[in-house]
Each structure stands twice: as structure tokens, then as C-alpha cells.
Amino acid sequence: MQLLKIQINRKDDHSGAPLLPVLLLLILGITGFTIFQDFLHSSYHNYAFYFSESLLFKSFWLLFLPLSFLQFQLLKRSVAYVPATLIPVILHVVAFAFSVWLLSALLFTHTYGFKDLIGYTLSEDSYKYVLIYGTIPFLYARQQTVAQKQKSFPTAPVKRITIGSARNHISIAVDEILYISSAAPYIAIRIQQKSHLHAESLKSIHKKLDQQQFIRIHKSTILNMEQVSSYKSRLNGDYDVLLKNGESLRLSRNYSAKFKELMG
Incomplete structure (x- = not known):
């Protein structure tokens, strides 16, 4: 038995x-x-x-x-x-x-x-x-x-987040975010006008966001895919990603597979 x-x-x-x-x-x-x-x-x-x-x-x-x-x-x-x-x-x-x-x-x-x-x-x-x-x-x-x-039944991605440090906090729509980068001991959330420091980890905030819209492109950077204009190879496995606002970010070879999949 x-x-x-x-x-x-x-x-x-x-x-x-x-x-x-x-x-x-x-x-x-x-x-x-x-x-x-x-x-x-x-x-x-x-x-x-x-x-x-x-x-x-x-x-x-x-x-x-x-x-x-x-x-x-x-x-x-x-x-x-x-x-x-x-x-x-x-x-x-x-x-x-x-x-x-x-x-x-x-x-x-x-x-x-x-x-x-x-x-x-x-x-x-x-x-x-x-x-x-x-x-x-x-x-x-x-x-x-x-x-x-x-x-x-995972939690649905948030549409807005409250960001800030110390006593200054603002609420923004996640679609306005260009990218999020590490700025120890904070993270820097980049929107069109400026960057905002926020007391949270990259890992923690990434869990709250849509995983098909916000992806890691580097160990210290999360990118909003809807803000991507184009990308080109550095001929060493890494890439340069050009955003719609003209900024350029580095795409590490370790994170390129997911990026290319979403770019189609």
C-alpha cells in the first residue's frame, strides 16, 4: 500500500x-x-x-x-x-x-x-x-x-506610488517613471522633470510594479519599457538603451534576454 x-x-x-x-x-x-x-x-x-x-x-x-x-x-x-x-x-x-x-x-x-x-x-x-x-x-x-x-493569485501591480524620503512625499503614476536606479541607501526614481530619492530597495519596489512593463536591465537599474525608443549593441554583449527623453542607459548582457523578448 x-x-x-x-x-x-x-x-x-x-x-x-x-x-x-x-x-x-x-x-x-x-x-x-x-x-x-x-x-x-x-x-x-x-x-x-x-x-x-x-x-x-x-x-x-x-x-x-x-x-x-x-x-x-x-x-x-x-x-x-x-x-x-x-x-x-x-x-x-x-x-x-x-x-x-x-x-x-x-x-x-x-x-x-x-x-x-x-x-x-x-x-x-x-x-x-x-x-x-x-x-x-x-x-x-x-x-x-x-x-x-x-x-x-499575486497582488495586482500598483498604478500609483507614494515616493519620498524624510518628510517630503509625493504621489505619482507609475507610467510617468522612466527608470529607477540605486542611490544607496535610497533609490532614485526618475520621472520627466527630475529624480526623486525614495527610502526603499530596488527589489521591494520592483515587486509592486508590472513585471512586463518594468524590468531589470542592470543590477542597479529598473527600466520602464514603455519609455524605450531604441537600443544598440556595444559589441561586447552589453547594449545602450535610448529613452524617449533622449537619455541613454546601459543594458547588461545578464538582463538582455528579457529585454529583447519584450521589445519583440
């Missing part, structure tokens, strides 16, 4: 990250609540409550943190659903038994047996393993689906 796989986009290095802080808060909250529950149980049944011993066994919940992170890494690598669930479950059972056995041997007057702890956690906590580690892959897959849908 073929194992069900959760397909993951390997290029998304941050996948699963929004789920981890939520899981952290949830597990810490559950740990504190179950310790308080032990206190209430001991008070109701009139027996001594030992915080250290309660905390020792509640380390069961804390182990979900690193092992959930491990499960996310397995899913990011497109590991099949079944092993991506079983691996953290098995590691959790062994890690819980070992940690309680070791800490009780080092810090307590009595030592809990390793085999007894294995049996204890399997009999008491099996449904928790299945519920948590079995649910995470589906939450992760849903997150990937939402991310893919967002990529499938």
Missing part, C-alpha cells in the same frame, strides 16, 4: 514557522495546567503534593516542542505521512522514559524503572501521541495549500 505523502515546496524555507510559536504557547499552557490539576487532585484526595515529581512527569508535554520541530523538518522534506508521524512518536516514548529514569536517578531518592516508564506512557498517553503527532501533518498541509493559493 502506497504511503500517503504530504507534498511540500522545498523552496519555502520558512514553511511551518507560524505554527511553531502557537504550539509552544499551547504546550507550555498545558504543562502548567496539568501541574495545577495534580495539585487539585492531591488536595481533594488528601495526599501530599510534590511539585518536583509532578514537573518530572509533565516533562512529557515539553518533549513535544523539539519533536514537533523535527516532524516539521520531515514534512518539509516530503517524508511520507506514516513515517513522519511514527518517528516522533517512537522518539517521544523513548525520550520520556529515559529522561524520567535519568532525572529520578540523579535527583530523587527513588528511581523509576525504564521499562515501567515505557509501559506507563504507552498505557496512559497513547491517545495524546496519536492526536498531536497525527494532527500536525494535516495542519501543515493546510498551511501549504493556503500559501500556494496566495502565490497563485
Whole structure:
């Protein structure tokens, strides 16, 4: 029987990250609540409550943190659903038994047996393993689906942008832009009358613009293709692009393919 796989986009290095802080808060909250529950149980049944011993066994919940992170890494690598669930479950059972056995041997007057702890956690906590580690892959897959849908419907290019630095800002239509160049730590947006400094990166502003109208012609220059009059070769792989206003810009050979495609 073929194992069900959760397909993951390997290029998304941050996948699963929004789920981890939520899981952290949830597990810490559950740990504190179950310790308080032990206190209430001991008070109701009139027996001594030992915080250290309660905390020792509640380390069961804390182990979900690193092992959930491990499960996310397995899913990011497109590991099949079944092993991506079983691996953290098995590691959790062994890690819980070992940690309680070791800490009780080092810090307590009595030592809990390793085999007894294995049996204890399997009999008491099996449904928790299945519920948590079995649910995470589906939450992760849903997150990937939402991310893919967002990529499938990109934001429409802006028609106007507000540019400026410090306290001076103006709004212009993007069609008025001739080109945008790097002017560290700013960018210079060239329109017919003058250049305006703007506090943004070339990469950031390029994402807002129509990719078929504004293209990179150099690592430090974005050109409005509607402002191009002609271009000619420098005979070394680069080109000189003549704009309608008479200015000339350098077209790097590394960006010439896209330029020629749009020029037709």
C-alpha cells in the first residue's frame, strides 16, 4: 500500500514557522495546567503534593516542542505521512522514559524503572501521541495549500506610488517613471522633470510594479519599457538603451534576454 505523502515546496524555507510559536504557547499552557490539576487532585484526595515529581512527569508535554520541530523538518522534506508521524512518536516514548529514569536517578531518592516508564506512557498517553503527532501533518498541509493559493493569485501591480524620503512625499503614476536606479541607501526614481530619492530597495519596489512593463536591465537599474525608443549593441554583449527623453542607459548582457523578448 502506497504511503500517503504530504507534498511540500522545498523552496519555502520558512514553511511551518507560524505554527511553531502557537504550539509552544499551547504546550507550555498545558504543562502548567496539568501541574495545577495534580495539585487539585492531591488536595481533594488528601495526599501530599510534590511539585518536583509532578514537573518530572509533565516533562512529557515539553518533549513535544523539539519533536514537533523535527516532524516539521520531515514534512518539509516530503517524508511520507506514516513515517513522519511514527518517528516522533517512537522518539517521544523513548525520550520520556529515559529522561524520567535519568532525572529520578540523579535527583530523587527513588528511581523509576525504564521499562515501567515505557509501559506507563504507552498505557496512559497513547491517545495524546496519536492526536498531536497525527494532527500536525494535516495542519501543515493546510498551511501549504493556503500559501500556494496566495502565490497563485499575486497582488495586482500598483498604478500609483507614494515616493519620498524624510518628510517630503509625493504621489505619482507609475507610467510617468522612466527608470529607477540605486542611490544607496535610497533609490532614485526618475520621472520627466527630475529624480526623486525614495527610502526603499530596488527589489521591494520592483515587486509592486508590472513585471512586463518594468524590468531589470542592470543590477542597479529598473527600466520602464514603455519609455524605450531604441537600443544598440556595444559589441561586447552589453547594449545602450535610448529613452524617449533622449537619455541613454546601459543594458547588461545578464538582463538582455528579457529585454529583447519584450521589445519583440
